[in-house]
Amino acid sequence: MVSAPGGHTASSTTERPALTSRSRRLGDGSIAGILDTVDDHGHCWSAPDGLELVGRGVATELTVTRPDRIERVRDRAAELFAGIDHDGPPASRPRAVGGFTFHGAREGGSPPNRTDETSRDRVDETAPGARRAMWRGFPPARFVVPTVQVTVDDGERWVTVVDREDEVADRLGDVVSALESAPRDRTDGPTPTIENRARSTTTDEWHRQVDEAVHAIATTDLEKIVLAQALTVDLDQPVDPISTLGRLGGRYPECYRFSFDGTAGGTFFGAPPERLIAKRGDRFETEALAGSVPRGETPDEDSAHAERLRHSDKLDAEHAFVVDAIRSNLDPIAESLTVDTQQIKRLATIQHLQTPMFGRLDGGTHVLDVVAALHPTPAVGGVPQSRACESIRSIEPIDRGWYAAPIGWFDAHGDGEFAVGIRSGVANGTALSVFAGNGIVAGSDAAEEADEIELKLRSIIDEFGRETA
Numbered sequence: 014m015v016s017a018p019g020g021h022t023a024s025s026t027t028e029r030p031a032l033t034s035r036s037r038r039l040g041d042g043s044i045a046g047i048l049d050t051v052d053d054h055g056h057c058w059s060a061p062d063g064l065e066l067v068g069r070g071v072a073t074e075l076t077v078t079r080p081d082r083i084e085r086v087r088d089r090a091a092e093l094f095a096g097i098d099h100d101g102p103p104a105s106r107p108r109a110v111g112g113f114t115f116h117g118a119r120e121g122g123s124p125p126n127r128t129d130e131t132s133r134d135r136v137d138e139t140a141p142g143a144r145r146a147m148w149r150g151f152p153p154a155r156f157v158v159p160t161v162q163v164t165v166d167d168g169e170r171w172v173t174v175v176d177r178e179d180e181v182a183d184r185l186g187d188v189v190s191a192l193e194s195a196p197r198d199r200t201d202g203p204t205p206t207i208e209n210r211a212r213s214t215t216t217d218e219w220h221r222q223v224d225e226a227v228h229a230i231a232t233t234d235l236e237k238i239v240l241a242q243a244l245t246v247d248l249d250q251p252v253d254p255i256s257t258l259g260r261l262g263g264r265y266p267e268c269y270r271f272s273f274d275g276t277a278g279g280t281f282f283g284a285p286p287e288r289l290i291a292k293r294g295d296r297f298e299t300e301a302l303a304g305s306v307p308r309g310e311t312p313d314e315d316s317a318h319a320e321r322l323r324h325s326d327k328l329d330a331e332h333a334f335v336v337d338a339i340r341s342n343l344d345p346i347a348e349s350l351t352v353d354t355q356q357i358k359r360l361a362t363i364q365h366l367q368t369p370m371f372g373r374l375d376g377g378t379h380v381l382d383v384v385a386a387l388h389p390t391p392a393v394g395g396v397p398q399s400r401a402c403e404s405i406r407s408i409e410p411i412d413r414g415w416y417a418a419p420i421g422w423f424d425a426h427g428d429g430e431f432a433v434g435i436r437s438g439v440a441n442g443t444a445l446s447v448f449a450g451n452g453i454v455a456g457s458d459a460a461e462e463a464d465e466i467e468l469k470l471r472s473i474i475d476e477f478g479r480e481t482a
């Protein structure tokens with residue numbers, strides 16, 4: 014067992030000892046053994062096209078409790094890596110992994126708090142508003158450069174340790190031994206069973222919320238709003254994020270997978286199908302993903318649903334809002350933008366309209382500049398953006414916390430990748446809250462939208478055993 018080096022915060026960089034990053038190539042075998050190397054914060058990230066990161070411990074971190082959380086992390090991003098001397102191949106470089114709350118500043122909201130970025134422990138005391146217990150430990154933004162990072166990139170595995178120069182070599186040796194002796198597979202652990210379920214929203218409440226949204230769309234400049242619900246379940250044993258992500262990977266190979274430990278014992282995890290942004294050098298890729306129908310029981314039924322997805326004016330409008338918003342929000346920072354052909358993304362329980370988009374950015378653009386420009390897209394927020402967010406806050410009965418917000422990583426060069434944190438849940442011991450939302454536009458029907466919410470909740474809930482009673 015290697016102890017954590019104490020979790021330096023980015024705001025104390027002046028007192029922080031210089032850190033050294035050293036890496037070694039790993040052979041085949043399990044990377045889950047990293048979990049036993051440092052008994053502290055953990056995170057996992059895996060993109061459908063390859064990169065996997067597993068982090069343990071805190072070498073440096075940045076916590077923001079101000080409402081302008083994305084801009085603030087962007088301004089201070091370089092501090093996370095300042096003073097880390099990395100000697101190793103680019104694949105093994107340290108990455109900061111983390112995320113944000115869905116909501117930022119309210120219109121005319123509380124003034125910025127300038128003293129709130131120094132300590133992990135003070136986060137929840139200073140967080141705005143009454144935070145629901147499930148999101149305790151998930152401030153407006155938190156990013157961690159881990160002490161121990163395992164990277165799987167292009168078929169190669171690396172372990173990287175970030176620590177004081179006089180300790181890094183020993184610690185790297187200890188971590189490599191721990192990984193080599195670790196159990197091979199953590200995906201076949203016991204599956205927790207659901208004992209109780211509680212909905213955030215009754216059927217009547219949902220109908221009232223959708224009616225209110227449809228009325229606002231008919232009578233104001235609001236054109237689309239995404240409304241979400243939560244399902245909270247009690248499990249007979251705590252969620253093990255690694256084995257849950259392993260199972261989700263089997264069912265959703267075309268999705269991202271992530272887990273991120275908060276500072277109060279909770280873990281946010283999920284399998285989002287939606288890319289917010291991937292940026293490497295001056296190239297970026299994003300997508301519009303919105304408009305949903307179920308999968309069919311038979312190939313014919315499946316194709317019939319897909320046909321409806323292709324030809325429904327309502328679903329097309331829901332989708333077009335997202336394409337248009339991405340295009341106009343990237344216009345000021347993109348040198349070029351190509352909108353690819355619309356296609357269908359088929360997942361285990363649901364299928365979506367998808368439009369890939371890619372291009373080149375102006376030089377010097379950080380991946381967080383793009384995150385700030387895009388979030389929330391109308392796939393999870395609405396149109397117009399700030400009016401939709403205000404309506405979400407007034408109509409929805411839940412605290413979205415980190416649900417539907419950007420989750421991902423960035424590096425010292427401003428490259429990185431973020432998914433939209435949907436098909437996700439937050440686990441606190443044996444309590445698990447799962448979230449799902451739906452785009453409401455003119456003509457939306459509350460009962461149909463409720464069915465779609467069920468399909469989305471199932472992506473996480475189906476990974477757990479059903480109650481037997």
Ligand SMILES: C=C(O[C@@H]1C=C(C(=O)O)C=C[C@H]1O)C(=O)O
Pocket residue numbers: 239241287302303304305365392393417435436448449450451452469
């Ligand atoms: C909001 C969610 O999903 C989003 C909403 C969709 C829709 O309204 O059709 C489809 C995909 C996602 O962009 C969610 O899964 O919670």
